[in-house]
Amino acid sequence: MINGKQLEVLLDTRKEVVANNLGQSLDMLLRLRAPAQEMAQGNAQERASLAISLVIDRSGSMNCGKLAEAKRCALNLLDRLSDEDRISVVIYDERVEVLLEMMAVRMAKTFLPTRLESVEPRGTTALHQGWLKGAETLAPGTGRGVMSRVILLSDGQANHGLTHVDSICEQVRELASAGVSTSTVGIGLGFNEELMTAIANAGQGNSWYGERSDDLAESFDAELSSLTTLVWQDVRVKLETPLLPRLGQIKVRNDYVKDARDYWCLPSIAVQSEVWMGISLSMHEVIRLQESGTVLRCIICTIDQTGREYEFSVTLPQLPVVGLAEYRMATENELVARRFNEIESADIQREARAHVKVRNWEAVEGLIEELETKGKDNPWLTETVKYLRKLLELRDHEAMEKELMYSSSKLKNRSASLNDSMLFCMSMEALEPAHLRKKVAQGRNTDSQS
Structure with a gap:
């Protein structure tokens, strides 16, 4: 109560x-x-205490401003947390390093800026080992009244150490049951979206992604706006x-x-x-x-x-x-009918994604038309399908695979505002807390949704 x-x-x-x-x-x-x-x-004092391990990919592909933006988001995260919350920071390529041991946010504000300065992109991607080390830093403090969360960031494929999706998710699920949940943040178009969304589902967390470095901040904002109001x-x-x-x-x-x-x-x-x-x-x-x-x-x-x-x-x-x-x-319950329409649209999106992966554009075209029909009375779905059609016209398979995966995941699993309705306006969505926004393009920030 x-x-x-x-x-x-x-x-x-x-x-x-x-x-x-x-x-x-x-x-x-x-x-x-x-x-x-x-x-x-x-x-704010009534919310659960937060213990967060931020696990950052520093592999060679995190260049071109991606690592710099991840660092900025890490420092912004400190500003969003209470001084009494706790945080650790882990960085990984093929090697894993605890950059900041678990400590109160008040102390982390002193140490983390300097330690981040020396981190540069290098090496391959031991994603599982990085995640596991982050979870290990949280384990000793997990208990009643504490929300323990790994936030895993990556722009690439898990290509070093354990890489099998089911094996990784089994461990993520076990730790979630023990009180350490996991959210994931993908950056760019080169990461494995199937792995990142599967980890978040198994970890009872959230899955976000930013298509560009400029989009990364809103993913962190969404995660923090959720965590700090649980x-x-x-x-x-x-x-x-x-x-x-x-x-x-x-x-x-x-x-x-x-x-x-x-x-x-x-x-x-x-x-x-x-x-x-x-x-x-x-x-x-x-x-x-x-x-x-x-x-x-x-x-x-x-x-x-x-x-x-x-x-x-x-x-x-x-x-x-x-x-x-x-x-x-008999009258239908509008909300139930709308949510099931969104679930069915998500299933169609996933079928379309399977065809995008093998470049069967004719099949994709047919499924996009089916989505247009299904979404004609749902303004959010209508705008979402318009964006997917743009990607289809460009034959942009990488962006389309990402969008179809994350869009379908949101349609099936999203937390919703208490006043969630059929009405949809992108300018009004920008006023919602970041974790509750109904975005048209999941990988873009709210200011660049068209």
């Missing part, structure tokens, strides 16, 4: 009725919201149901991963925002099962800023069974 207010838990269905013999799924959103009142009543951490959801995933009777539509206890791991929740889970159930099975018992109960376990654990639950109510004509006339 934060300032006397519990986490707001909602379970919204696309329609409030179901129908037999329809062959459709029952789509619903589980929404976990941190009420806006918490911001007004809270203050009120609920270690958010996990258990779906209790007789429905069988292996038979397609229930499906989670986001990219979330499960922990060892079969709980889905969701992002931490900042004030004035919500995280959500899209769930599709077999409508036929729902009708059959609700006559004899509970179809779905969602159990939510989470931790507040002080480290206190809470458990919430919500149950799918029994839904009236109506005829096909009445079902088709």
Whole structure:
């Protein structure tokens, strides 16, 4: 409970009725919201203490201003943190060095500027070893009331040491379960976006990227605006149901991963925002099962800023069974319909990305047209597809692969503003906290979205 207010838990269905013999799924959103009142009543002292390890790629490809911008962002990060927060800095090429041991931000402001001056680009990219060393600097201080986060920055491919995506993510997932989460920041167009987004998903963190050095600052701003306003951490959801995933009777539509206890791991929740889970159930099975018992109960376990654990639950109510004509006339929940439209658009984007990788431009063209049709009533999607079409016309496969990966990830997994609506205006989005902005071009800063 934060300032006397519990986490707001909602379970919204696309329609409030179901129908037999329809062959459709029952789509619903589980929404976990941190009420806006918490911001007004809270203050910076009430947030969890932060322990951050900034892990910076200093390999040879980090030239042309990229390393210089990463250094500037590192110093800006210090200014955004409380003096009592803690930070370490790790740099890596094929070798790993702890540039700044874990210490209070107050002390780091004295030591880090001088130590960064001597760091120059060199060597190859031992990404896994760099990440692991950063996590090791955090491990001793991980505990109740502390948000421990690795922020991993890279512009290249993991080409030294452990490089297998699944093996790296298994370790990231294990440490996230132990209290050390991971966010990733890609820079440029040469990094492995599949690896960086997979690490962030496994690490219960965020994935950002900046196409140019000028875009990097906003990625750090987004990460810090999220971290410094968190009120609920270690958010996990258990779906209790007789429905069988292996038979397609229930499906989670986001990219979330499960922990060892079969709980889905969701992002931490900042004030004035919500995280959500899209769930599709077999409508036929729902009708059959609700006559004899509970179809779905969602159990939510989470931790507040002080480290206190809470458990919430919500149950799918029994839904009236109506005829096909009445079902088709029933009103849709606009938010549920819109989020599922975005999820389906993300799936199309990922299919398009697979064709971009093999330069099958004819197939990509067809899928972009499909995205244009699906997004015609969603201004954000409309503008996003316009940008993707520009990349298609240029046959810019590197930029398009990055954008399709990060755009689809945001559509499926983003934290949303409490007043998230169909309305979209880029100038208004610039007023939102950086981590909640609905960007058209994920790799560009807000001032250069067209």
